[in-house]
Amino acid sequence: MAAEALLESWNDTPARTGIIDFVGGVSDEGSSDFVLPADRVAVFDNDGTLWSEKPIPIQLDFTLFRMAELAEADKSLRDRQPYQAAAGRDYHWLGEAMVKHYHGDDGDLRLLLGAVESAFQGMSVESFQAEVLGWLQNASHPVLHRPYRSCGFVPMVELLRYLEANDFSTYIASGGDRDFMRPFAYDIYGIPPERVIGSALGLDFDDGDDDTRLVYKSKIEFFDDGPQKPVRVWSRIGRRPLVAGGNSNGDIPMLRFARTGERGALRLLVLHDDADREFAYTAGAEDALERARSHGWTVVSVRDDWRTVFADS
């Protein structure tokens, strides 16, 4: 049970105890729960699990920024969604698109994804990285009034370090875009690019005479949510996770995938119940919460389990 002092922003509640007990068991060679270090894999959703996702996922705000630029350059786009919402910063329309998705209605999400798909067509992976970092340097949260780069949940970052101190390999496995997260995932979470899993735009190899480039297509390769999450986790890691954390219905398959008939798993579900310090909502998480109750997943209450939510910015 090494390094539990790392979990200093967690209150001394059953959630924290459950984490420490689980990690202690799989790390104890004398325990029947022992798991070899190589198989100690932990995967975490990003939006709503490692950082705030309300009123809209942060990546959407970046994409709005880009779409507003595109609408500025091409006036014919201004009366069409999602460019209209982008130009007017209509967070409600955009937030609802995600909630509708989690409820099975993908119409607005498809409009959004279509615009996301074409927003970066022909851009190289390196230029995209620079765009993300340039935007993130100045962008701030419209409700929390702190820089987006300070919107990571401190207790979750501590949990990543705690797991690593117990020989876990930690990964992000998010519905968000893989290459959007990669440029800042190390600074915010300590997670390097090779351990960031997410949705992906298709890529073309542009073999110019001199330098080669990888450039984005105007086509998503896969949307890493729901049943795609375990597929993408396997594709990247080649092992089942032993710890899986999420916060919404889209994380259910990944959390279920962690357990096997031979061994248990730690499944964490972040419950957003703190309107004072963050947000309070369960829309899009109803099935996950129900499954947590019926299958003994560990619900992590922002209000009750976390002493601190955000770092001082």
Place this chain on the structure above:
Amino acid sequence: MAAEALLESWNDTPARTGIIDFVGGVSDEGSSDFVLPADRVAVFDNDGTLWSEKPIPIQLDFTLFRMAELAEADKSLRDRQPYQAAAGRDYHWLGEAMVKHYHGDDGDLRLLLGAVESAFQGMSVESFQAEVLGWLQNASHPVLHRPYRSCGFVPMVELLRYLEANDFSTYIASGGDRDFMRPFAYDIYGIPPERVIGSALGLDFDDGDDDTRLVYKSKIEFFDDGPQKPVRVWSRIGRRPLVAGGNSNGDIPMLRFARTGERGALRLLVLHDDADREFAYTAGAEDALERARSHGWTVVSVRDDWRTVFADS
């Protein structure tokens, strides 16, 4: 220039010196060639680069084993290619399918891939692992007369360790199937599953009431060769490689991708010119050899640069 003693199966030739000089430069903080450890990524093709690929890629022999089983169970398959070749162990037909592919004719390869696609339909990833390991335990090379699991090139395994000793992260990036290589890549090469990149069959998430499973579709997701190689390297790692090794035309894009306008790269091309100890052929590697000559890639001659090819089995 740490750990060069690890390269003990390499003769003292310009190839070895070139490797040591390059690694020494990128590892030397005082050098203008210095590269941060996190960006020291090395990727290697597998078939023909890390182990023998003649008379047919070893994975094909595994697939033949499986296809012969299927043909045994379903007699209508026996007169059709590639089942006919599989049942008769017709290595010539199969080897030529790959050579034709490298020359731009994908007809026979498509037949093969179609059969590969359907050979494991509905099988779980864990069952597939067990199949691979069970087969590999007894399968041996038809020409080299040694167990397949002893067909790795000792100097290349030493090179992997040498690079790791100099803070490189090493990856396999092969046209072969990712999940075929994963079960044995650690034992043969010291490469864990999360650092094995390759072609992939599509996967479905089977969320049965109790245990969940990932099962293979009868459909390839992507064939990791040619321009797909840099795409897959980026998808998995999120960085350009600094060292890239291959042996055929299909590796050219990956080797080209390693260099940028800002920094050099070490590109290694294994030349099979040792009919006594391994094989001698250049079919399917002509363009790569030409590019090596014109662009200063390091050609590694099996005959001249390697003191030992295989470990005692």
